[in-house]
Amino acid sequence: MSSAEQELELKNKAERNKLLQELQVHQIELEMQNDELRRANEELEMQRIKFTGIYELAPVGYFILNQSGIVEEVNTAGSVLLDFDKSIIVKRSFQSFIAQDYTDTFYRFFKEIKSQNERKSCQLELITQQKNIVYAQVEGIAIHGIHTNRVDCYIALIDITERKEAVQRLEVTKERLELALEASEAGTWEYDYKTGKILLDDSNYQICGIDKHEYQGDYHHFLDAIHPTDRLAVDNYLRTCINQEKEVNIEFSINKTDKPCVVSMRGHHIKRSDENQRLVGTIMDISEKRRLENEAEKFKIEQQRNITAAIINTEATERKRISDSLHDGVCQLLYGIKLNLQQLNAADFNEGPLNNIKSLVDLSIKEARNISFELAPSILNDFGLTITIEEIGRRLSTDKLSIQTSVKGLHKRLDLSVEISIFRMVQELINNAIKHAEATLIRVEVRKMKGVEIVVSDNGIGFDQKGIEIPLKGMGLSNLKSKVAIYKGVMEIDSLPGRGTCVKILLGKITD
Incomplete structure (x- = not known):
C-alpha cells in the first residue's frame, strides 16, 4: 500500500472516529431528552389526574x-x-x-x-x-x-x-308589609347613628300626632310626643337599645289631646359596617287592639264567674238534696232503731251490749246530723248567717280545740246565695286550720261594711310563704279562690313557721 493510500486510510479512520464520537454524543443527548420528555409526560399525567379529580369533585x-x-x-x-x-x-x-x-x-x-x-x-x-x-x-x-x-x-x-x-319571597314579603302597614295603621321609623335623629314616615306623623313641617328628626322632639307618664321609661329603654344594639319592642302612650292612643314600637339593627349602622322598625297604633283585648278579658272573667257561680249553685243544690236525704231518711231510720231498742225488755238481754248498741245509734245520729249540717245547714235558711257561723264554731269545737266566732254588721239578711258562699268560705278555712295547723285556738271574724270581710286566724304551726305553692296544693284553696273571684274579692295569707296563719278575704260591694 502506497503512502498516499495509508494517509487516506488514516484520514478516513479519524473521520470515522470523530463521527462515532458525535453519534455517541447525540445518543447521550437523545437519551437525556427522552428522560426529560418522560418526566414531562409523567408530570403532565399527574396534572391531568389532578385536574380530572378537581373537575369531577x-x-x-x-x-x-x-x-x-x-x-x-x-x-x-x-x-x-x-x-x-x-x-x-x-x-x-x-x-x-x-x-x-x-x-x-x-x-x-x-x-x-x-x-x-x-x-x-x-x-x-x-x-x-x-x-x-x-x-x-x-x-x-x-x-x-x-x-x-x-x-x-x-x-x-x-x-x-x-x-x-329567597329574593322572590323577600319581594312578596315587602309587598305584603307595605299592604299590612297601610291596613294596620302602622308606619316605619329609623334611627341614624351618625346624626342621632329619629326619622319618621308620613303614617307615623299622624299616629304620633307630630307636625310634619315642624319635626326635624330631633330625638327630644320625638320624646315630647310620648305621654309624660311613659316618657322617662321610654327614653331609658331606647337609649339602652341604641347603645347596646338591642332589639326594640316596647308599648307606650302617645300624648294626644283628642283621644287616648297606645302604640307598639319595634325595631332591629342593620349593620353593614361601623360607619353604616341603622336602627329601623315600625310604630303601630294598637289602641283599638288594646281596647278589644280589655273587653275580651273582662268578658272572659265574667264568663268564668258565671260558670263558677253555676257550678257552686249546682253543688249547693246537690248538697241540699243529700243533706235532706240524710236528715229525712237515714236519721229517721236511726231514730226508729233507737225507739225500738228502748222498748226492749232489759231482762231479756244483756244490759252491757244493749247499752253499747244504744250508744252507737246515738253516735250515728249525731254524725249524720253533722254531715247534714256541713252539706247544707237548714239553720242557714231559717235563721241566717250569724247563727249558722256560731253553730259551726260550737259543733267543731272540742276539748283540745276552741273555735271563737264573731259576726258584726249583718243586721239584715243577705241574699241566700251570698250567705251560702260566705258560709262555705268560712267552713273551708276552718277545715284547713283543723287539718293542717295543729292549732288549739281558731278565731273567725265576719264583718259587713260596703263589702264583707272574713278573717280566720289560728295559733298553729304556720308555714314558710316562700314555698307557698307546696302547702297550697294540699289545702284545697283553689275552690275557695273561685268563690272569692265571683264577688271580685281578694284573699291574703299571712303565715310564719311557729307563728300561726291568718287568712283575710275581702269581697266586693255586696247589697243587702
Missing part, C-alpha cells in the same frame, strides 16, 4: 361545549344539577335544558363568549328531568385552538335557586 357544575353548543363533557355536579345521567347530557345541545323564556339570553351569552376573548356571565332557568325549575348563575369563556380552528366553550353553573327564591 367540584361542587360547581362544569360543561365543555363545542362551537355548536353541543355538550362534549360534563362533571358529576353538572349531571346532578340537571338530574340527568351523564350519557344523556353528552352529545346533546345544552340549549335543550334551558327554559323557553331564557333561550334568547343563552343565545346572546354563547355568541359573546365565542366572539370575545373574555369571561361572560348570565342567569338561566333550567329544566331538570323531573320538570323542576333550577336557577343557575352561568360563567363561561371560550378557548380557541392554537393550531386548529376548534373552539371549546368552558361553562360553569352555580345553583342559585335558594337565593332566587
Whole structure:
C-alpha cells in the first residue's frame, strides 16, 4: 500500500472516529431528552389526574361545549344539577335544558363568549328531568385552538335557586308589609347613628300626632310626643337599645289631646359596617287592639264567674238534696232503731251490749246530723248567717280545740246565695286550720261594711310563704279562690313557721 493510500486510510479512520464520537454524543443527548420528555409526560399525567379529580369533585357544575353548543363533557355536579345521567347530557345541545323564556339570553351569552376573548356571565332557568325549575348563575369563556380552528366553550353553573327564591319571597314579603302597614295603621321609623335623629314616615306623623313641617328628626322632639307618664321609661329603654344594639319592642302612650292612643314600637339593627349602622322598625297604633283585648278579658272573667257561680249553685243544690236525704231518711231510720231498742225488755238481754248498741245509734245520729249540717245547714235558711257561723264554731269545737266566732254588721239578711258562699268560705278555712295547723285556738271574724270581710286566724304551726305553692296544693284553696273571684274579692295569707296563719278575704260591694 502506497503512502498516499495509508494517509487516506488514516484520514478516513479519524473521520470515522470523530463521527462515532458525535453519534455517541447525540445518543447521550437523545437519551437525556427522552428522560426529560418522560418526566414531562409523567408530570403532565399527574396534572391531568389532578385536574380530572378537581373537575369531577367540584361542587360547581362544569360543561365543555363545542362551537355548536353541543355538550362534549360534563362533571358529576353538572349531571346532578340537571338530574340527568351523564350519557344523556353528552352529545346533546345544552340549549335543550334551558327554559323557553331564557333561550334568547343563552343565545346572546354563547355568541359573546365565542366572539370575545373574555369571561361572560348570565342567569338561566333550567329544566331538570323531573320538570323542576333550577336557577343557575352561568360563567363561561371560550378557548380557541392554537393550531386548529376548534373552539371549546368552558361553562360553569352555580345553583342559585335558594337565593332566587329567597329574593322572590323577600319581594312578596315587602309587598305584603307595605299592604299590612297601610291596613294596620302602622308606619316605619329609623334611627341614624351618625346624626342621632329619629326619622319618621308620613303614617307615623299622624299616629304620633307630630307636625310634619315642624319635626326635624330631633330625638327630644320625638320624646315630647310620648305621654309624660311613659316618657322617662321610654327614653331609658331606647337609649339602652341604641347603645347596646338591642332589639326594640316596647308599648307606650302617645300624648294626644283628642283621644287616648297606645302604640307598639319595634325595631332591629342593620349593620353593614361601623360607619353604616341603622336602627329601623315600625310604630303601630294598637289602641283599638288594646281596647278589644280589655273587653275580651273582662268578658272572659265574667264568663268564668258565671260558670263558677253555676257550678257552686249546682253543688249547693246537690248538697241540699243529700243533706235532706240524710236528715229525712237515714236519721229517721236511726231514730226508729233507737225507739225500738228502748222498748226492749232489759231482762231479756244483756244490759252491757244493749247499752253499747244504744250508744252507737246515738253516735250515728249525731254524725249524720253533722254531715247534714256541713252539706247544707237548714239553720242557714231559717235563721241566717250569724247563727249558722256560731253553730259551726260550737259543733267543731272540742276539748283540745276552741273555735271563737264573731259576726258584726249583718243586721239584715243577705241574699241566700251570698250567705251560702260566705258560709262555705268560712267552713273551708276552718277545715284547713283543723287539718293542717295543729292549732288549739281558731278565731273567725265576719264583718259587713260596703263589702264583707272574713278573717280566720289560728295559733298553729304556720308555714314558710316562700314555698307557698307546696302547702297550697294540699289545702284545697283553689275552690275557695273561685268563690272569692265571683264577688271580685281578694284573699291574703299571712303565715310564719311557729307563728300561726291568718287568712283575710275581702269581697266586693255586696247589697243587702
